[in-house]
Amino acid sequence: MDRSRVAIVIPALNEASTIGHVVRAAGRHGVPWVVDxxxxxxxxxxxxxxxAIVVSHACNQGYDQALNSGFAAAYAIGCDAFVTLDADGQHDPELLPRILRLLENGADVVIGVRSKRARLAEHIFACVTMLRYGICDPLCGMKAYRASVYAARGHFDGYGSIGTELTLFAAARGFRLEQVPFEVRNRADNPRFGRVWRANLRILRALALSIIRI
Incomplete structure (x- = not known):
């Protein structure tokens, strides 16, 4: 796959301490698009x-809107594939060649499967998607998509799905999915997702909306 046509979309909020390393490592495998x-x-x-190519929001719009902006900008210039990657260093960019090979070999979506999950609601979400679609870790921030999947939906997220809408849409429409287990790294600072109770409520809301809208 032509590296120049692979967009590695990295949403970032106050990640100056880690973003440089993530961009440099990711840039060996595609074009980093950081959404500040x-x-x-x-x-x-x-x-x-x-x-990196940087897309900037004047004010914080949230994870899903950051991905919407990055995907739209990269799609507009004709990228063939999109990879989402967290800015905090928890995802190892050295997994990217394996993920991209799966796209080259016919997968439409490739989903990272983390070695551990932090919250009860993540386990509940994963149980539902495992039973319904065979997806082990829908909330993992490391995923890859063919441009055809994005074009079929027309956007990345429309209801605050915490990065799951496009994947679940692809599963429901019969696109080919592959999954890649990996060891998740620990953050060096506090998580950006919020307090435990608030994070669990956000995840459960996203799950309920996904069931209704996909």
């Missing part, structure tokens, strides 16, 4: 200095 989601630190400048 209203950061108050030097995230955008560090990302540019490391070689």
């Amino acid at each position: 989601d209203g950061s108050g630190d030097a995230t955008a400048q560090v990302a540019r200095d490391a070689g």
Whole structure:
């Protein structure tokens, strides 16, 4: 797969301490597109200095809107594939060649499967999607998509799915899915997802909306 036509979309909020390393590592396998989601630190400048294309939000719009912006911008210039990657260093960019090979070999969506999940609601979401679609870890932030999947939906997210809408749409429409287990790294600082009770409520809301809308 032509590296120049692979968009590695990295949503980032106040990740100046990690984004440079993530961009440099990811850039060996595709073109990093960092969506600076209203950061108050030097995230955008560090990302540019490391070689990323930066899409900036003037104010924080949230994870799903950041991915919407990154996918739309990359699709507009004709990218063939999209990979989502977290900015905090928890995902190993060295997995990207394996993920991209699966796309080259016919997969439409490739889903990372983390070695551990942090919250009860994540386990509940995973149980539902495992039973319904065979998807082990729908909330993993490392996924890859052919442009044809994005084009069929017309957007990445429309209801605050925490990064799951396009994957579940693909599963429901019979696109070919592959899954890649990996060891998740620990964050060096606090998680960006919020307090435990609030995070669980957000996940359960996303699950309920996914059941209704997909």
